Amino acid sequence: MNSFVGMPSFPEASSVAVGDAQLRHNLRKATHTIRAKRAAVVGEQPDWAALREAGAAIKDRTLRHLDVYLERLEAAVVAAGGTVHWAADAAEANRIVTDLVKATGETEVVKVKSMATQEIDLNAALADAGIRAYETDLAELIVQLGDDWPSHILVPAIHRNRAEIREIFLEHMADWGRPAPPDLKDDPRALAEAARLHLRERFLSARVGISGANFAVAETGTLVVLESEGNGRMCLTLPETLISVVGIEKLVPTWQDLEVFMQLLPRSSTGERMNPYTSMWTGATEGQTFHLVLLDNGRTSVLADEVGRQALRCIRCSACLNVCPVYERAGGHAYGSVYPGPIGAILTPQLRGMAGPLEESLPYASTLCGACYEVCPVAINIPEVLLDLRAKAVTHGHVGQRLAMGAARRVLDSPRWLAVAQRSAGRFRRWTPKRLPGPLSAWSDTRDVPVPPKESFRQWWAASR
Amino acid sequence: MVGGEPMSSKDQILARVRSALADVPRDEDVPVPRDYDHSRSGPDVVELLVDRLVDYKAEVREVDDVAAAVAEALTRRRARRLAVPSGIPDSWLAEAEAVRDDPPLTPAELNALDGVVTGCAVAIAETGTIVLDAGPDQGRRALTLVPDYHLCVVRRDQIVRTVPEALERLDPSRPLTWISGPSATSDIELDRVEGVHGPRTLEVLIVVSRP
Amino acid sequence: MRVALFLTCVNDTLFPGTGKAVVRLLERLGCDVDFPPDQTCCGQMHFNTGYRDDARPLARRFGAVFDDYEAVVVPSGSCAAMIREWYPSLGITPPAGVYELTEFIVDVLGVTDVGAYFPHTVTYHPTCHSLRSLKVGSRPLDLLSSVRGLTLVPLGGAEECCGFGGTFSLKNPAVSAAMCSDKVRGVLDTQAEVLCAADNSCLMHIGGALSRQRTGVRVMHLAEILAATEADR
Numbered sequence: 001m002n003s004f005v006g007m008p009s010f011p012e013a014s015s016v017a018v019g020d021a022q023l024r025h026n027l028r029k030a031t032h033t034i035r036a037k038r039a040a041v042v043g044e045q046p047d048w049a050a051l052r053e054a055g056a057a058i059k060d061r062t063l064r065h066l067d068v069y070l071e072r073l074e075a076a077v078v079a080a081g082g083t084v085h086w087a088a089d090a091a092e093a094n095r096i097v098t099d100l101v102k103a104t105g106e107t108e109v110v111k112v113k114s115m116a117t118q119e120i121d122l123n124a125a126l127a128d129a130g131i132r133a134y135e136t137d138l139a140e141l142i143v144q145l146g147d148d149w150p151s152h153i154l155v156p157a158i159h160r161n162r163a164e165i166r167e168i169f170l171e172h173m174a175d176w177g178r179p180a181p182p183d184l185k186d187d188p189r190a191l192a193e194a195a196r197l198h199l200r201e202r203f204l205s206a207r208v209g210i211s212g213a214n215f216a217v218a219e220t221g222t223l224v225v226l227e228s229e230g231n232g233r234m235c236l237t238l239p240e241t242l243i244s245v246v247g248i249e250k251l252v253p254t255w256q257d258l259e260v261f262m263q264l265l266p267r268s269s270t271g272e273r274m275n276p277y278t279s280m281w282t283g284a285t286e287g288q289t290f291h292l293v294l295l296d297n298g299r300t301s302v303l304a305d306e307v308g309r310q311a312l313r314c315i316r317c318s319a320c321l322n323v324c325p326v327y328e329r330a331g332g333h334a335y336g337s338v339y340p341g342p343i344g345a346i347l348t349p350q351l352r353g354m355a356g357p358l359e360e361s362l363p364y365a366s367t368l369c370g371a372c373y374e375v376c377p378v379a380i381n382i383p384e385v386l387l388d389l390r391a392k393a394v395t396h397g398h399v400g401q402r403l404a405m406g407a408a409r410r411v412l413d414s415p416r417w418l419a420v421a422q423r424s425a426g427r428f429r430r431w432t433p434k435r436l437p438g439p440l441s442a443w444s445d446t447r448d449v450p451v452p453p454k455e456s457f458r459q460w461w462a463a464s465r
Numbered sequence: 466m467v468g469g470e471p472m473s474s475k476d477q478i479l480a481r482v483r484s485a486l487a488d489v490p491r492d493e494d495v496p497v498p499r500d501y502d503h504s505r506s507g508p509d510v511v512e513l514l515v516d517r518l519v520d521y522k523a524e525v526r527e528v529d530d531v532a533a534a535v536a537e538a539l540t541r542r543r544a545r546r547l548a549v550p551s552g553i554p555d556s557w558l559a560e561a562e563a564v565r566d567d568p569p570l571t572p573a574e575l576n577a578l579d580g581v582v583t584g585c586a587v588a589i590a591e592t593g594t595i596v597l598d599a600g601p602d603q604g605r606r607a608l609t610l611v612p613d614y615h616l617c618v619v620r621r622d623q624i625v626r627t628v629p630e631a632l633e634r635l636d637p638s639r640p641l642t643w644i645s646g647p648s649a650t651s652d653i654e655l656d657r658v659e660g661v662h663g664p665r666t667l668e669v670l671i672v673v674s675r676p
Numbered sequence: 677m678r679v680a681l682f683l684t685c686v687n688d689t690l691f692p693g694t695g696k697a698v699v700r701l702l703e704r705l706g707c708d709v710d711f712p713p714d715q716t717c718c719g720q721m722h723f724n725t726g727y728r729d730d731a732r733p734l735a736r737r738f739g740a741v742f743d744d745y746e747a748v749v750v751p752s753g754s755c756a757a758m759i760r761e762w763y764p765s766l767g768i769t770p771p772a773g774v775y776e777l778t779e780f781i782v783d784v785l786g787v788t789d790v791g792a793y794f795p796h797t798v799t800y801h802p803t804c805h806s807l808r809s810l811k812v813g814s815r816p817l818d819l820l821s822s823v824r825g826l827t828l829v830p831l832g833g834a835e836e837c838c839g840f841g842g843t844f845s846l847k848n849p850a851v852s853a854a855m856c857s858d859k860v861r862g863v864l865d866t867q868a869e870v871l872c873a874a875d876n877s878c879l880m881h882i883g884g885a886l887s888r889q890r891t892g893v894r895v896m897h898l899a900e901i902l903a904a905t906e907a908d909r
Contacts, residue, residue, distance in 0.1 A: 015850035024854075030655040050501040061495035067482045074475075080638070086475040138661065139652035155652050162653055188653040192661045199662065204572040204611070220637040230610060230648040230663025237606045238572050248478065255637050259629040260501065262643075266592075270651045273517065274592035277663060278643035279606075285640045286605050296478045304485035322655075325837045329854040365848065367841025367855075368724060370808035387762070390726030405722055409730035412685060412717040413737060422689050442849035446856065447884025450690050457683055457692035461711045 007336030009361040014330035026161045027328050034322045037271025038375070045267065054260045056379040059313035062218075062251050063303060069218040069251045070294065076221025080283020082290040087245075089297050094125035096293050097210065097243055101131050104241050106208045112225060112232040113137035114212025115316055116245045116295055118150060118338040122210070133210065134176070134202055136231035138195050145172040151332025151340060153318040154269055159331055162186040173198050192229075199231065209239035213246045214315065215261055216292075219254045222282045223292070226265060226275045236279050237286075245293045248300075249312040261315060264377035268317035298351035307388040311346045313378040318343075320372035320382060326365055335362065342372035346385040354393055363389035415458075422456035429454065503629045510590040510624045511671055517593025521646030522659045524668040531618055532557045534670050535582060538616055542666075544579035548612055550604030553582055566604055572611055580614030580664075586641075588624045589631045593646065595619065595669065596631060598639040606640055615644075615664040619671050678708045679780070680745040682738070684755045685717035687897075691876045697903035698751050698777065704903075705785055714741045719766075720758040725843045728766060735759075735768045742771050747784060751777040751899050753806030753875045761809050776806060777899060778815040778874055788818045793906040795825030799868035800898075801859070801882065803875040804837050816874055816898055823901060829866045833858065840881035856885045863893060874898045 007013065017023055042048050062069050074084045087093035093116075101109055109126065111117065111133050123133040123144075135144040142157035143150050146168045150156030157165070169180040169191065178201065180194045211232070215224040223244055225232050236242060252261065258280075266275045284290040303309050321327045321341030332340035336358040337348040345362045354360045363386050372382045394402065411417045432451045436444040443449065455463075472480075507513065511527065518525045528534035536559035539547065548570065549555075549563040564570065564578060584602030585595045595617050597603045602618075609615050625631050635641060648663030659665065679702060683695045695711075702709050719734030738759065742748045748771060750756040756776040763770040781787055800820060806812045820828050839845065839855025859882055863871050871886070873879050876897055883895035 011848045011850070014848060018850040018854045026654070034651075034655040046505070047501040050498070053498055054501055057495055057497040061497060064486060064489045064493065064495055065491075066486070067479050070479065070482070086473070086478050088474045088477050092474060136662075137652070138650050142652070155655055157652065158655065165653060188650075188656070188658040189660060191653060192650055192658055196661055200576070203662065204576055217637065222637045228648070229650045229652075229661035231661070233606065233610045233642065234662055237610055248482075256629075256632065257497075259632045262628050262632070263501075270655075270657070272521075272645070272651075272657070274589070274594045274643065274645040276521070276645050276647070276649045278641075280637065280641040280643075282638050282640075286599070294478070296481065300478065300481035300485050303482065306488060309485075325839065325855050326848070326851055329851045361847075363726075364844065365851075367804070367837045367839060367844045367852075369804035369837035369841070371804075371835075371837070374808055384765075387724065387726070387765075390724070391728050392726075394726035401725075402727070405725065405727045405730055409722060409727070409734065412719075413733050415714050415716055418685065418689075418716050425689065439846050442846045442852075443884070445849065446853040446888060447881065448887040450880055450884065452690060453692050455692065457688045457695035458711070458713060460692055460696065462713070465711075 007358045009357040010330070010334055010365040011361060013334035013336065017331040017334050018329055022161070023159050023331050024329065026159055027331055030155070030158050031322045031328050034271050038268060038319060038322065041267045041271055041273055045263065051260055051263055052377055052379055055264050055377055056313060058252055058257045058260060059378050062253055063249065063309060063312050066248060066251070066303065069253055070248060072218040073216055073221060073251055076219065077283055077292050080221050082221070082283040082292055085291060085293045087293055087295045087297070090120035093120050093245060093293055093295050093297065094122055097122060097245065098125055098129045098131065100243055100291055101126065101208055102129065104208055108132050108134065108206070109208040109210050110134050110136050110202060110206040110235045110239065112209070112211040112227065112235040113140050114245060115153060115338060116212045116247050117210060120245070120295070120297060122245070136199055136203070136235060138192065138229060141195055142168055145169065145176060149333050150338055152321055153316050153339065153341070162188055162191065165191055169194050177202060203234040203238055206235070206239045208241045208243070209235035211236055211242065211244045213244050213250055214265065215252050215258060216246055216250050217255055217258065218251050220282055222255065222280050224258065224278065224280050226278045228270065228276045230277055233277055233279055236281065241289045243291045243293065245295055247295050265315055265317055268319040268375065268377040302347070302350040305350065308346065308350050308385050310380050311343065311350060311385060313380055314343050314347070315378060317377055319375040319377065323371040323375050325369065325371070326367065330365070335365070342366060342382045343380070346382055346389065349389055360393050363393055419456070419458060422459070425452035426454050426456065502627065504627055507626065510626050511621060511673060513590040513626070514588055514593060514624055514671065517590065518646065518669055521593050523593070523646045524666065525671065527671045527673050529673060531670065531672055535616065535618065536560070538668055538670065542580070542614060544614060546578050548575060548578050548581040548604070548608050550583055550602055550608060552584065552601030557582065566608060572607065575607060575611035578612045580616060581608050581612045582616045583609055584618050585623060587631045587634050588619045589628060590624055590626045592628065595644045596635060597642045597644065598635060606642055609642065610663060613664055614666045614668070616668045616670065619669055621671070621673055677706065677747065678710065679747045679749050680742055681709055681711050682715055682742060682748050682750045682755070683711065684750065684752045687751060687876055690880070691897065694751055694876055694897040694899055697897065697899040698749065701790060701899055701903040702749065705781065705787060705790060712741045718755045718758045720755055721842055723758065723762060723766070732766050732768070735763050735766050739768060739771060745771065745773065747773045747775060747780065749775055749777055749780045751874065751897065752877065753803045753810055753812065754877060757805040757809035776810050776812060776874065778812050778819060779810065781819060782815045789822035790819065790902050792823040792902045792904055793825050794823050794901045794904045796870050797827045797829055797868045798870045798872050798901065799829050799831045799863060799866040800834070801831055801838065801871060801873040801878065802834055803873050803878045806874055807835060819898070819902060820872070826901070829868050832862045832865055838878050838882050840878050842877070845881060856881060860885050860889065860891070864891060869893065871895045872898050872901055
């Protein structure tokens with residue numbers, strides 16, 4: 001997979017995406033489909049608001065005492081025959097996983113879709129060590145075969161439509177294993193069948209599986225993976241060795257807590273009452289060797305921010321992406337991270353720090369319309385975090401903007417100066433330019449400029465009352 | 466993995482967590498409001514389960530004679546050789562051949578079978594979900610994964626209405642597989658199509674004892 | 677009833693007609709309307725762009741000007757949301773009686789039929805802050821439905837943001853324009869003569885595009901429709 005290093009700022013990347021008619025069409029169709037499905041299954045759950053409140057509280061309970069629950073989880077996993085590793089950053093996690101695979105003597109691994117391993121770019125690290133990682137989730141497979149970037153949390157290939165997927169399969173499946181049938185059609189069923197045939201032998205002979213987890217229960221040491229296709233079950237069940245890379249924020253305190261998330265996640269994510277398959281296992285299961293790698297990689301920095309830490313509640317359902325009008329037009333790649341959309345706009349600058357032009361621009365990649373907050377199953381107030389990050393972003397640089405804002409504030413903080421400005425705008429209204437100068441030209445490129453009135457309201461009020 | 470570093474990564478991460486949470490009182494415990502429904506009233510659970518299974522493209526039948534119904538289903542499907550966990554009696558299979566997982570079948574052997582017949586641990590009516598816990602009538606997880614056809618027998622007393630009711634009955638120390646319909650994907654244009662890596666046909670027989 | 681009008685800087689400067697309409701409407705409904713002249717701006721632009729230190733004095737000014745009024749009416753969903761939802765994060769407690777215009781008419785005055793007459797085909801854009809921050813719900817539609825002569829046509833994708841977002845429209849012009857295009861398409865699909873909303877910022881954005889594209893659809897603040905009567909024609 002390509003990495004996201006050195007990405008341009010969000011406005012730059014998104015302006016290219018906006019011009020891609022095929023991408024716009026694909027995203028519009030997919031996001032509108034899933035929006036309707038989510039709305040329907042959330043609507044039929046009478047206690048949704050209470051579940052959402054409980055979900056947020058359970059995550060806060062975990063995060064606010066994360067050290068306690070991490071140690072509890074470790075003890076439970078070890079007691080159930082698993083081995084627990086701790087990785088402070090991506091490099092360490094990659095080193096741990098690579099060493100574990102090498103120790104098995106295998107040079108191939110099968111992977112379940114996992115955001116954590118995407119985040120640390122595990123496949124590249126494995127490739128450097130001569131280990132080939134086979135992605136088995138259909139969308140991940142499409143991304144891997146197409147040497148592409150993921151653009152959505154749930155469906156990394158959302159930017160591809162069926163016709164494009166067919167072409168990718170026909171062109172690239174042979175490079176990775178069993179080729180696609182030459183008469184492959186673009187019917188989704190046929191495409192799914194091609195993926196089944198392509199990966200079948202791989203699953204049956206795999207000896208090492210790599211996964212993430214949706215939840216890790218501290219009390220019992222149970223890991224939970226939700227999926228649809230059965231590729232997850234294949235990777236979790238058939239190999240002799242299973243390595244799960246899990247972000248430290250994935251914990252929930254108790255077994256009972258799953259009753260909340262097993263309702264919130266499927267309905268928010270794929271818009272189903274329940275996803276086709278969920279696997280829950282505790283430690284070394286059915287004779288398997290099990291390794292759990294707990295990953296920090298910036299999460300503790302997010303945790304340190306009293307406003308921003310709510311982003312760690314995220315259960316990666318992608319409902320916020322699916323309703324976001326900015327995501328729908330800009331596409332996932334413009335966010336320069338495996339976490340696109342509204343959640344990415346608050347997570348990426350926190351995980352990486354506001355170091356580059358991309359990270360600095362992400363808090364502004366939103367109109368603050370609030371649709372994301374409304375659908376978030378764990379009530380992450382994304383607009384609040386965006387605003388907080390903006391307040392941090394302006395503390396350095398942005399000289400021109402700071403001067404303009406300061407000047408505007410001085411005028412707006414004085415009724416007298418505001419009246420002066422209004423009177424001059426009214427006096428020179430005939431000369432209101434059709435095209436505005438400098439950064440304001442962004443407005444007049446596509447919209448007419450409002451012509452100021454002859455007199456402001458306050459002038460009228462003063463004269464008539 | 467830790468090498469000669471003065472502080473293990475575990476200690477380092479836990480120290481970072483504690484310093485990040487400097488503002489949080491150590492003895493605090495965030496209360497979790499559990500005002501959501503534990504159970505609910507509504508249509509009969511059998512009726513609801515059938516409706517939800519059908520909605521997600523599983524085949525469902527309400528039966529009273531299990532052995533006859535299993536035999537009938539296998540004949541209809543022309544399934545000849547089936548993986549069968551130890552807790553399922555031979556008598557259910559009538560003319561079909563019961564292939565026992567003892568010694569454990571290899572993935573390739575499982576792949577060559579026509580299907581698998583199991584019971585279940587719990588079924589959740591509202592979501593159309595069958596939960597397997599690797600009990601004697603279900604076998605290890607691979608059994609219900611590799612064969613392309615899964616015939617699952619559900620007893621009425623195994624059906625609950627809601628997800629919380631199901632979790633209460635389940636034992637986290639057992640490997641659990643939640644199954645809601647045949648394998649499917651939403652990865653193409655975010656629309657659901659059935660049939661990928663897991664069994665492409667899920668057939669459920671709900672045993673309702675007649676009064 | 678005595679009410680203070682917080683018109684907002686945008687309306688005061690660019691859309692005085694909205695202010696006059698609010699005054700006319702509220703007076704017709706029996707209110708005694710005051711426009712405290714020391715009012716300026718709620719600070720939303722500065723706050724939303726990250727300049728909290730510049731927003732704070734503006735928020736303080738708002739408090740100083742309006743604290744003593746029992747009811748403050750704001751004909752802008754986003755400014756009302758700024759005051760009610762975000763002033764606390766600046767360490768400022770907003771005055772208790774701040775109402776968005778439709779909340780005030782429906783909840784405080786208890787009126788949905790304001791005696792208006794407007795014989796035109798109108799579609800309504802709910803604006804994000806009215807919809808999701810203030811949760812004004814069906815109040816604007818209830819008010820519009822009671823206007824005599826008015827044909828209300830539903831707007832497809834009404835709840836989707838128009839792409840204005842204040843400085844978003846300047847910082848992310850391509851995405852903003854793309855969102856606006858889809859909103860314009862939705863408006864044109866209704867065949868309405870007038871696009872109405874309770875926030876002139878969004879209308880300035882959508883209206884600027886409607887005008888640039890010579891669509892012939894005009895935009896009007898909800899207050900201007902509610903203020904219109906048969907005497908106007």
